Amino acid sequence: ISSKRSSSFKRAIANGQRALPRDVLLDETGLGIYKRFVRYVAYEILPCEMDRRWYFYQHRTCPPPVFMAAVTLTQIIVFLCYGAxxxxxxxxxxxxxxxKSPLVYHxxxxxxxxxxxxYMFMHVGLEQLGFNALLQLMIGVPLEMVHGILRISFLYLAGVLAGxxxxxxxDMRAPLVGGSGGVYALCSAHLANVVMNWAGMRCPYKLLRMVL
Incomplete structure (x- = not known):
């Protein structure tokens, strides 16, 4: 995923669509909380400084990364409703x-x-919901910010459908609940991104992140 987006960044820069500042992003000062987060995402996902600067200066808050947030929020609401x-x-x-829920898959x-x-909106308990929600927000939101809602929503739903x-x-007798299929798809995309761009990645603890 990252390689395809990286090529588009390089072509856009080569065509002179935007003159980027030459400073390294880490040297930027006076950034707000959201722009700091955008910079973190750039170093988390993108492999080289040129791509990071292009993403940082081209990034717009509209549309926001709503897919993963909406899925996670819906899962929490459904769990609370059934729990109560x-x-x-x-x-x-x-x-x-x-x-008997119309959402459970069997x-x-x-x-x-x-x-x-x-079935991705239903969960066995707090542990499964908490684990899935944490990974969806930690991995899914940065991926969605860089690669867009269409790619990440397709990836996530493909993982759910595959499950x-x-x-x-x-197993023809086993019911199925939880968004783990989509989470596995996100983790696979993240792992592929880290492995393919290992040499250029500057995110902290990248070895630990790859193992996790």
Missing amino acids: RLNKWVLQTYHPEYM PGHRARAWRFLT SLTVSIT
Whole structure:
């Protein structure tokens, strides 16, 4: 993903569409909180200083990275609603009413096509929800800021769909809940980005981030 976007950056700069300041981004002073975050994302995702400067000066707040934030917020709201309704906050799948939800995926309900995707809004308990939400915000938001909502939403939903299709093939009796399929897709994209651009990455603890 990063290599394709990097090429577009280089072509735009080569064509003279914008004259960029020559200063290194880390030397920029007087930045607000959001611009500091944009600079962090540039060093987190992009492999060379030219790409980082291009992204930093071209970045616009509109449209914001709303997809990952909206998905995470919806997951939290759905979990809270079912938790209050069932009076159960861990291992919700053991409650008989939980499995009657129209959002849960089960291979026996394959005819209800929306379930192939909507199961991502349901979670077993606080641990699964917290882990998925944390990774979606830590990895998904920076990726969405750089690569755009269309690419990242397609990537995330493809991971979710792959999860339900895999369960349909491997275990015809198992229900499926959680956004882990989409999270795995985001982690795979992040891992590929770090490995392909290892030499140029300047984000701190990049070895630890690759392992995680």
